[in-house]
Amino acid sequence: MATTNDLKNGMVLNLDGELWAVVEFQHVKPGKGGAFVRTTLKNVLSGKVVDKTFNAGTKVETATVDKRTMQYLYADGEDFVFMDLETFDQINVLGDTVGEAANYLLPEAEATVATHEGVPLYVELPTSVVLEITYTEPGLQGDRSTGGSKPATVETGATVQVPLFITTGEKIKVDTRDGRYLGRA
Structure with missing residues (x-):
């Protein structure tokens, strides 16, 4: 448990059984009335973004999100298999x-896989x-x-x-x- 005064960008909260990442927060202390914390939260699973206001000092439940560097091995049907580089455990995402x-x-590319209680939440490249x-x-x-552009298919199929x-x-x-071309490698 933490209070709203302890919020930081990137922190993951467990609100109403859902995981929300703090995108932005602002501690507001108006001249009249009590202080409050205005936040922008992003749902970790769905990506939905909401604005939520908390009274200052309100207790919120934080979620433990484990971010690990993993290596992508192969696609298994609809799933993707990653290997933890420290323990060599394989997980399906x-x-x-x-x-x-x-x-x-x-294959063999490294990515950051975030998990909560063993369940993969998202993959960061x-x-x-x-x-x-x-x-x-x-x-x-x-x-x-015109300095135009043309479509090109890369080795991943994109x-x-x-x-x-x-x-x-x-x-x-x-x-x-965003899938933009940055230059020759």
Whole structure:
């Protein structure tokens, strides 16, 4: 148990049986009346974001979230199998839990897997990954006036918008948060 005065960004709270991560908090002390804490909370499982206000000093239940660096091994049907790099234990993570990260996940890649009481909550990838382009249309000669882009399929099967000069077989750096092309690797 902690009080609302102890809140920090990234802290995970157990409210009404659901896990909520503190995205932002602000301790407000108006001239008249009691102090309160205004928070922005994100549901760890669904991603839903809500604003919630607590009276200052109110007790809230914190949840223990264990973040471990794990290595992605392989896909097992809809599940993804990760191995803990310290204990070498393997865990299955549901495809829904991995979410968009699956588009940038290569075998033997390292990722942070957050668990609560042994249940995987989410998978965090590094902010950028290097992927090889498996297919893209050749850029047309003279089509350079707009500095346009074209779709390219990377080795994970995801499609990334790349500049016209990029060709099949090149390695590129991709932002895992929004799928943007960052440059050649």
